[in-house]
Amino acid sequence: MSLSSVVLFHNMVAPYRHALFREIARHLPLRVLYATRVTADRKWAADIPSDYESEVLRSATVYAFSRPLTVCANLPERLQRLQPQAIISVLTRSNAIDVLRVSRWANRHRVPLILWVGDIDNESWGHDEVPGLLSRAFAWLYGRILRRASGFICYSDRSVDWLRARGVQGPTITGTQVFDPPPLGPRVCEEEQGGRFRLLFVGKHEARKGLENLMQALHRLPNALQQQLSLTTAGDGPLARHLADNCPPPIQLRMLGFLPRNAISEEYRRADALIVPSLHDPWANVINEAMALGTPVIASRQCGGCELARTTGWIVDASDPQSIADGIERAMAEARSASLRHSTLQAEALYRPADAAKRIARFVETLCMPVDAPAGAAA
Structure with missing residues (x-):
C-alpha cells in the first residue's frame, strides 16, 4: 500500500532519534511534529537535521513534582492541515494530554494510530512525592489512549509486558531502540589484569x-x-x-x-x-x-x-x-x-536504524491496509 502522508508526533527533540527518523523517511512520507524543542530536565542538543521533514509546534510546558507536562496549542489544527493517513505517536507522561487529543482526532477521522510506548513510569519504584490521585489520573488517561490505538511500537520486552498488564492485545513490534555506529572505534583487545x-x-x-x-x-x-x-x-x-x-x-x-x-x-x-x-x-x-x-x-x-x-x-x-x-x-x-x-x-550491531526503519514501515503499512485487502498487499 502506498501512503501519501504519515505524521510522527514526538514529545521533544531527542538527538538519539534522528538516525531512525531519517531511515523511516526513506520508506514512508514522514513528517515529524515535535511538541517542544527541549525541557529543563534534559541537557542534550536540540538541533534538528535537515534529512527528514519536521517542525516544532507552539507549546507550553509546566512542571509538577519535578516532571514536565507539555501541551501544544495548535496540534489538532496541524493534523487537520496535514491530513495524515497514519499517525505514530510516542506516549510519555510529558505529552499524554496531547496524545489523548491525537487519539481523538485519529478516531474521528478513522486514521490508524500507532503508539510508540515504553514501560511508562507509574511510580511503582517509589516516587513518593507524586500523589496517588495524580498517578491514578494518568493511569486512566493511558487507558483511554491505549484503547484507541491500532498497534504498538514497543521499546522493549518490558513494554510489551506493560501493555499486556493493561489488557492490551493489539499487534506489536519491538527492537526499535537503535543507533548509528559510534564514530570512535571499539576496544576489543585482551585487558591486562594488573590495573584496577x-x-x-x-x-x-x-x-x-x-x-x-x-x-x-x-x-x-x-x-x-x-x-x-x-x-x-x-x-x-x-x-x-x-x-x-x-x-x-x-x-x-x-x-x-x-x-x-x-x-x-x-x-x-x-x-x-x-x-x-x-x-x-x-x-x-x-x-x-x-x-x-x-x-x-x-x-x-x-x-x-x-x-x-x-x-x-x-x-x-x-x-x-x-x-x-x-x-x-x-x-x-x-x-x-x-x-x-x-x-x-x-x-x-544488530540494533541499527536501517533494519528497524524497514520493520516499522512494513508495520505501519500493514495497519493501514483495508480490512478486506489480500494478506500480501503491503509487501
Whole structure:
C-alpha cells in the first residue's frame, strides 16, 4: 500500500532519534511534529537535521513534582492541515494530554494510530512525592489512549509486558531502540589484569537510577575487590553528593559531571563494564552506547534493554544490593576477555536504524491496509 502522508508526533527533540527518523523517511512520507524543542530536565542538543521533514509546534510546558507536562496549542489544527493517513505517536507522561487529543482526532477521522510506548513510569519504584490521585489520573488517561490505538511500537520486552498488564492485545513490534555506529572505534583487545577494574555509571544521579542500592552493593564487596575497583560516573543530579560521601574509600572514585554524548564515548571505550542499576527505565540508551564500543553491561532486570545487555553481560535485581554486588563480582572476573568484548560488539550491531526503519514501515503499512485487502498487499 502506498501512503501519501504519515505524521510522527514526538514529545521533544531527542538527538538519539534522528538516525531512525531519517531511515523511516526513506520508506514512508514522514513528517515529524515535535511538541517542544527541549525541557529543563534534559541537557542534550536540540538541533534538528535537515534529512527528514519536521517542525516544532507552539507549546507550553509546566512542571509538577519535578516532571514536565507539555501541551501544544495548535496540534489538532496541524493534523487537520496535514491530513495524515497514519499517525505514530510516542506516549510519555510529558505529552499524554496531547496524545489523548491525537487519539481523538485519529478516531474521528478513522486514521490508524500507532503508539510508540515504553514501560511508562507509574511510580511503582517509589516516587513518593507524586500523589496517588495524580498517578491514578494518568493511569486512566493511558487507558483511554491505549484503547484507541491500532498497534504498538514497543521499546522493549518490558513494554510489551506493560501493555499486556493493561489488557492490551493489539499487534506489536519491538527492537526499535537503535543507533548509528559510534564514530570512535571499539576496544576489543585482551585487558591486562594488573590495573584496577574500571566500572562506569552514566546517567542522572537520582533515585530512579538505583544509585542508593549501588552504594550499598559496593559496601558489600569484599575489601580485596574494593581495592581492585575504580568507579567513574558521568552525569549530575541530587544524589551526586550522596555518592561522593558514601562510596567505600578503597574504591577509586572519579566523578566527571555532565558530559555531552560525543565526549562520553572515550569513557565507554575505556571502561571494563558499564553498570545500569535502574529501578525503572523504559530503555537505557547507555546499554547500546557502551556495547557499541565493546563494553559489556551489568543491567537490572527492571530496566528496558536488559534483553540486549544479557546477551553478553550480567542481569541483577535493582532492588537487591546483594544481587548488584554479585553482578559486579562476576563482571570483575569475566569482563576483560577479548572474546567477550567481541561478542558484545556483535550483539549490539544488530540494533541499527536501517533494519528497524524497514520493520516499522512494513508495520505501519500493514495497519493501514483495508480490512478486506489480500494478506500480501503491503509487501
